[in-house]
Amino acid sequence: MEREMVVKLADNIISPLGVTTEENYRAVKAGRSALRLHEGVPGIPIPFFASLIDENILTVEGDYTKFERMCIQSVSAALANCDIDASSDRVLFIVSTTKANVSLLAGGRYPAVSDLPSAVLPGVVASRIASYFSNHRTPLVVSNACISGVCAQIEALRALEHGLCDYAVVVGADVQSAFIVTGFQALKAVSAEACRPFDRDRKGLNLGEAAATVIYGRTDTADNRWQMMCGAVRNDANHISGPSRTGEGSYLALRSVLQHITPDEIAFISAHGTATLYNDEMESIAVNRAGLANIPVGSLKGSYGHTMGAAGVLETLLSMSAVDDHTVLGTRGFENLGVSRPISVSSENRTTDRHAFIKLISGFGGCNAAAAFKKGGDR
Amino acid sequence: MSLIKHYVRISGQQPIDSGHPTTYNVCLDGQMLVSNAPADTLLADLYKGHIGDYPKFYKMDPLCKAGFIASELLLNAEGRRREQWGESRGVVLFNAASSLADDRNYQATIDDPETSFPSPSLFVYTLPNVLTGEIAIRNHFYGETNFIVLPTLDSEAMASAIEMTFSDGSLQSLVTGWVDCYSESQYDVLMLIVERDAIGHRDELSDEIKRLAN
Amino acid sequence: MEELILKLKNEIIEVLNLEDIKPEDIDENAPLFGEGLALDSIDALELIVLMEKNYGIKIKDPNEGKDIFKSVAVMADYISKNRTK
Numbered sequence: 222m223e224r225e226m227v228v229k230l231a232d233n234i235i236s237p238l239g240v241t242t243e244e245n246y247r248a249v250k251a252g253r254s255a256l257r258l259h260e261g262v263p264g265i266p267i268p269f270f271a272s273l274i275d276e277n278i279l280t281v282e283g284d285y286t287k288f289e290r291m292c293i294q295s296v297s298a299a300l301a302n303c304d305i306d307a308s309s310d311r312v313l314f315i316v317s318t319t320k321a322n323v324s325l326l327a328g329g330r331y332p333a334v335s336d337l338p339s340a341v342l343p344g345v346v347a348s349r350i351a352s353y354f355s356n357h358r359t360p361l362v363v364s365n366a367c368i369s370g371v372c373a374q375i376e377a378l379r380a381l382e383h384g385l386c387d388y389a390v391v392v393g394a395d396v397q398s399a400f401i402v403t404g405f406q407a408l409k410a411v412s413a414e415a416c417r418p419f420d421r422d423r424k425g426l427n428l429g430e431a432a433a434t435v436i437y438g439r440t441d442t443a444d445n446r447w448q449m450m451c452g453a454v455r456n457d458a459n460h461i462s463g464p465s466r467t468g469e470g471s472y473l474a475l476r477s478v479l480q481h482i483t484p485d486e487i488a489f490i491s492a493h494g495t496a497t498l499y500n501d502e503m504e505s506i507a508v509n510r511a512g513l514a515n516i517p518v519g520s521l522k523g524s525y526g527h528t529m530g531a532a533g534v535l536e537t538l539l540s541m542s543a544v545d546d547h548t549v550l551g552t553r554g555f556e557n558l559g560v561s562r563p564i565s566v567s568s569e570n571r572t573t574d575r576h577a578f579i580k581l582i583s584g585f586g587g588c589n590a591a592a593a594f595k596k597g598g599d600r
Numbered sequence: 601m602s603l604i605k606h607y608v609r610i611s612g613q614q615p616i617d618s619g620h621p622t623t624y625n626v627c628l629d630g631q632m633l634v635s636n637a638p639a640d641t642l643l644a645d646l647y648k649g650h651i652g653d654y655p656k657f658y659k660m661d662p663l664c665k666a667g668f669i670a671s672e673l674l675l676n677a678e679g680r681r682r683e684q685w686g687e688s689r690g691v692v693l694f695n696a697a698s699s700l701a702d703d704r705n706y707q708a709t710i711d712d713p714e715t716s717f718p719s720p721s722l723f724v725y726t727l728p729n730v731l732t733g734e735i736a737i738r739n740h741f742y743g744e745t746n747f748i749v750l751p752t753l754d755s756e757a758m759a760s761a762i763e764m765t766f767s768d769g770s771l772q773s774l775v776t777g778w779v780d781c782y783s784e785s786q787y788d789v790l791m792l793i794v795e796r797d798a799i800g801h802r803d804e805l806s807d808e809i810k811r812l813a814n
Numbered sequence: 815m816e817e818l819i820l821k822l823k824n825e826i827i828e829v830l831n832l833e834d835i836k837p838e839d840i841d842e843n844a845p846l847f848g849e850g851l852a853l854d855s856i857d858a859l860e861l862i863v864l865m866e867k868n869y870g871i872k873i874k875d876p877n878e879g880k881d882i883f884k885s886v887a888v889m890a891d892y893i894s895k896n897r898t899k
Contacts, residue, residue, distance in 0.1 A: 263713075264713065266713060320726070323703055326707045329711050334617070335617065335618075341700065342698070348751050359754055359756075359757050360751075361761070362748065363746065363748055364728050365746050365747050366730075372746055379764040382767065383763075383764055400703070400706070404718060404720075407859065408720050408724070409859060453768060458737050458742050459737060461724055462724045463855055469742065477768070477770065584729070585729070585733070586729040586730040586731075586732060586745065588745050721856050721859070
């Protein structure tokens with residue numbers, strides 16, 4: 222009996238560049254970005270460079286936070302493009318987020334823990350989102366730092382392969398609250414200008430907001446759909462916020478994924494490429510250790526900034542659109558390679574005739590993930 | 601108790617979100633290690649009594665302190681050389697409050713715009729998965745680390761996720777379980793070691809977790 | 815300067831959670847990073863916050879910190895020359 226495949230049934234991206242995946246892809250391909258300096262934002266004394274969603278584009282009504290509205294709107298749009306009954310308990314909701322509704326903590330409104338609204342608990346938030354679609358199955362929230370978006374897809378892959386659900390609705394999102402922005406400023410990880418992934422003059426990351434949804438299901442014929450082939454998560458076991466100098470976890474994740482895909486199938490690696498000194502250097506080491514120095518590498522952080530819990534899903538979806546368009550998207554902000562190992566990065570869009578890519582990602586807590594995706598499976 | 605190889609239970613007499621002060625019991629593989637200990641000194645006392653060689657402990661936030669102590673008790677009980685696992689051991693933990701305790705502490709450093717001094721050492725702990733990182737660093741575990749937040753301690757959801765993690769063929773063993781924390785004095789821990797023989801025994805694992813959590 | 819050095823040692827112990835360490839355990843001329851107290855990158859960032867919060871000294875670039883935080887004595891000297899609080 223042939224092993225069933227896990228394929229993408231529908232998707233959506235909501236970001237400052239558009240409210241559909243298609244709109245977002247066209248904007249990124251044309252080199253557009255909503256990254257700009259933000260000043261005078263309440264709770265954030267130091268100006269910061271970011272790409273933020275204007276709440277006016279969010280149409281969900283009701284007593285929901287910005288985070289919830291982003292998620293609900295994105296999931297709604299994805300569901301509208303496929304034929305599943307979201308209320309069924311054979312549908313599993315998986316939310317990828319680092320901080321969910323943390324902005325509810327602002328202003329010291331709730332002096333005692335027992336005063337806190339339940340909406341600060343991410344599991345409760347996920348239930349609220351699922352309930353909007355009349356789904357009452359216990360949702361999962363993957364809170365694995367910046368790799369959550371890939372991890373959530375890996376959980377979906379496994380849940381489908383094990384028959385624990387028939388469909389998985391994965392939504393990744395985060396809001397750039399004062400909490401997150403001031404935190405990255407305190408770590409001195411941010412750049413006050415447009416970020417420059419892998420570049421010699423990179424000075425740090427930019428922040429971004431997005432919500433991205435992907436709906437997966439099982440099939441025995443991929444036809445012309447995107448298949449999630451495999452994924453792996455590994456830890457550097459080195460430092461809680463600095464990446465490993467040897468790219469240990471990232472390399473091990475790549476090595477695991479390369480058991481299921483050969484280098485000559487890979488159109489490109491969509492890297493994490495946050496434009497911090499250490500992350501980009503680490504990825505160049507990991508990619509070389511994995512023997513992938515000749516594979517085109519790109520980062521989307523120059524188009525969106527770092528979208529935290531959304532990143533893994535957002536960047537996977539755009540990579541799928543790119544391969545569909547026979548394109549390797551250029552890395553906005555890149556000019557001259559500034560990492561110690563050779564990797565193939567370009568500021569310009571390139572062409573490809575390959576049909577698969579790897580999404581590579583890293584996060585605080587020393588975690589790293591890699592996942593491989595292929596267009597169509599019946600070859 | 602065959603699927604759960606070792607376990608540690610750190611639990612208060614009152615429910616974690618009751619807001620009432622409580623004392624704690626610590627139970628290791630069925631043996632009571634500590635009973636009726638006050639919350640504010642328990643973890644530091646356990647550190648001094650059972651670990652003592654890892655001053656980084658004092659930099660950890662409340663969630664990491666509770667989880668780290670539990671992991672040390674657990675791994676000491678297992679009694680195997682920690683470095684032997686490498687990529688074959690992962691750390692996958694669950695809770696309901698995410699990093700709420702540290703989130704509140706960090707938020708306090710930025711709340712007053714006049715005196716806003718965001719603390720980097722508090723901020724780095726405002727992600728629950730950092731606990732999985734701390735355990736991985738201490739023990740050189742290179743396998744899968746992950747953190748899943750659930751609405752409540754749901755033994756079925758946990759058992760499913762734990763079993764599914766073994767889809768990764770490299771994984772032989774998981775340090776896993778529930779580590780929840782609302783503040784320095786409110787935590788609830790059930791940490792376990794589970795191995796590949798859990799595959800195909802999801803329901804049994806769920807029952808064992810439910811039994812130990814009560 | 816002696817007073818400042820002692821004050822600084824206590825502040826460092828507090829902000830870096832150096833629980834088992836007393837001021838007399840810290841040699842003001844010993845390296846803070848690398849050896850000695852073996853502080854790391856997050857500790858360096860907390861020291862930057864300390865400088866601004868307690869002494870009004872803003873350090874924008876973490877790399878500047880490497881020189882200023884060489885030892886407690888070097889820090890104290892820098893503070894006495896640059897403090898605005």
